[in-house]
Amino acid sequence: MSYSLPQIEWFAKPDPATGESGLRFQCTMCGNCCSGPEGYVLVDDKEAAAFAAHFGLAVQDFLAQYTRSTVAGRSLIEKTTSYGNDCIFLDREKIPGKAVCGLYELRPKQCRTWPFWKSLLVSRKRWELAARMCPGINKGPRFEPDEILKRRDVIDI
Numbered sequence: 001m002s003y004s005l006p007q008i009e010w011f012a013k014p015d016p017a018t019g020e021s022g023l024r025f026q027c028t029m030c031g032n033c034c035s036g037p038e039g040y041v042l043v044d045d046k047e048a049a050a051f052a053a054h055f056g057l058a059v060q061d062f063l064a065q066y067t068r069s070t071v072a073g074r075s076l077i078e079k080t081t082s083y084g085n086d087c088i089f090l091d092r093e094k095i096p097g098k099a100v101c102g103l104y105e106l107r108p109k110q111c112r113t114w115p116f117w118k119s120l121l122v123s124r125k126r127w128e129l130a131a132r133m134c135p136g137i138n139k140g141p142r143f144e145p146d147e148i149l150k151r152r153d154v155i156d157i
């Protein structure tokens with residue numbers, strides 16, 4: 001009988017440079033992840049219903065007004081600003097010099113789990129590539145591997 005060993009994720013092993021396992025992240029509210037080139041912010045049915053209730057809209061009306069269909073699924077729309085394509089709910093006015101989610105409590109899973117996405121956690125190289133765009137990566141408190149896995153497995157992106 002043969003046994004396969006469970007895969008140990010790279011972020012669960014000590015970083016040769018720091019001796020730490022896990023990953024650090026703290027948002028600086030720069031807005032980079034909510035802007036730039038055209039992208040998508042996926043919303044599922046439950047999230048759409050919560051947004052619709054917030055605006056006092058029927059779900060269908062919310063979907064028609066604030067979302068669009070993409071290859072990845074239904075996404076919030078964007079608005080063109082001098083920064084690029086901002087998420088429709090990105091607020092650059094509330095805190096001077098910062099960009100924050102205007103509906104933070106309702107933010108979709110895609111936003112809640114950033115930057116612990118499967119696509120970024122495939123390798124340290126990919127993680128470090130994301131750090132070039134997101135100044136919050138590798139800063140702030142350390143997330144334990146278990147917590148990272150919990151967040152990673154919330155959404156397939």
Ligand code: SF4
Pocket residue numbers: 026027028029030031032033034114133134135136137
């Ligand atoms: S790019 Fe990173 S630091 Fe900037 S708003 Fe997004 S999560 Fe925060």
